[in-house]
Amino acid sequence: MTDTLKDIPEFFENELGESITARTDALGTFRELGPPDLCHIIKTHAKVGMKELGSYHYVSGVDASSSATLAAYLNSLTYLLDDTQSWFSKSNAWRIRSGIYCCFNAFSRVDVRVEVKIPGGVESYYVDVRGERHEATAAIWQETYLSAVLRAILYSDDSYYRLAGYRKIDPITNLAGEQRFLEAVEQLFWRGWQLGSNPEIQTATTVHNHLTSGVMKYFGDSFRYGPAIELYEKLRKKDPEVGALLAQSFIGQNQEMKAVKVLNDDLKRMPMSYSLLHVQIDFLRSKGEYEMALKLAKFAVNTTPSEFLTWSKLTEVYIDIGDYKNVIHD
Numbered sequence: 026m027t028d029t030l031k032d033i034p035e036f037f038e039n040e041l042g043e044s045i046t047a048r049t050d051a052l053g054t055f056r057e058l059g060p061p062d063l064c065h066i067i068k069t070h071a072k073v074g075m076k077e078l079g080s081y082h083y084v085s086g087v088d089a090s091s092s093a094t095l096a097a098y099l100n101s102l103t104y105l106l107d108d109t110q111s112w113f114s115k116s117n118a119w120r121i122r123s124g125i126y127c128c129f130n131a132f133s134r135v136d137v138r139v140e141v142k143i144p145g146g147v148e149s150y151y152v153d154v155r156g157e158r159h160e161a162t163a164a165i166w167q168e169t170y171l172s173a174v175l176r177a178i179l180y181s182d183d184s185y186y187r188l189a190g191y192r193k194i195d196p197i198t199n200l201a202g203e204q205r206f207l208e209a210v211e212q213l214f215w216r217g218w219q220l221g222s223n224p225e226i227q228t229a230t231t232v233h234n235h236l237t238s239g240v241m242k243y244f245g246d247s248f249r250y251g252p253a254i255e256l257y258e259k260l261r262k263k264d265p266e267v268g269a270l271l272a273q274s275f276i277g278q279n280q281e282m283k284a285v286k287v288l289n290d291d292l293k294r295m296p297m298s299y300s301l302l303h304v305q306i307d308f309l310r311s312k313g314e315y316e317m318a319l320k321l322a323k324f325a326v327n328t329t330p331s332e333f334l335t336w337s338k339l340t341e342v343y344i345d346i347g348d349y350k351n352v353i354h355d
Contacts, residue, residue, distance in 0.1 A: 069122040081190075099139070126139045226332075269301045302322075
């Protein structure tokens with residue numbers, strides 16, 4: 026056996042554990058959804074006197090809902106040591122002695138870690154920005170699970186997130202997994218703003234944040250908005266601005282009349298919500314109603330002049346109608 030994992034990109038350390046130390050030191054600098062998961066392993070050789078090797082790779086999409094699922098991933102690597110030698114040389118084989126899986130919890134801004142000794146036990150904890158260890162609670166695990174899924178969804182095809190040594194796994198492989206994702210989203214929805222948002226949005230809100238972006242991307246990529254509609258219908262009862270997401274989902278599902286009704290109802294309750302206004306503006310643009318869209322875009326700018334998104338939308342409408350003078354002026 027060689028000292029490499031089959032079909033998994035790896036970085037080898039000069040000093041054992043240096044990647045873990047570097048991650049701990051950098052915890053305070055992690056922003057928004059944070060970095061991909063880090064998987065670190067130590068390999069040892071059966072031959073006495075051989076130096077141990079430390080290696081690591083980045084990964085996304087691993088089930089981070091419990092210490093057991095992360096330990097299972099680490100354990101699965103033991104079967105991936107590249108077997109390139111004949112059967113009679115197995116006594117000189119490399120094996121994985123231990124591993125650490127690190128997964129950033131973007132809600133609580135901590136790094137959840139699972140240590141596995143092979144053979145041996147499993148230890149789980151989280152590390153805060155001061156480098157101190159704490160016991161991971163059920164709430165921490167749920168936040169960590171959702172953070173990991175959102176990273177996998179949003180960064181899977183992000184050109185700015187191309188890393189060497191990065192292994193991508195599909196985070197949701199069946200309907201049961203999708204249901205668990207939706208349940209976690211529903212429970213943590215009102216804290217989604219804590220995750221930050223796309224760069225063009227100055228202030229993350231209940232509607233504009235990485236959590237809602239992840240949900241819309243996941244269901245939008247498959248043109249299957251039904252589950253998202255069910256989710257948003259429940260959440261909209263608490264905040265009518267969620268109607269913006271519900272209306273978008275209805276439009277994606279080709280149920281435009283329902284979308285119009287949602288927008289009509291919720292704009293009566295929140296007439297100055299630029300999130301609702303923007304969905305209505307885009308709908309009007311799709312129907313060629315540019316003058317009406319322009320009026321609403323100007324209104325959105327007047328009500329929320331500090332938000333870049335409202336100016337951006339107004340510019341888009343000016344371009345639609347060929348008013349390039351105002352595009353430059355604004």
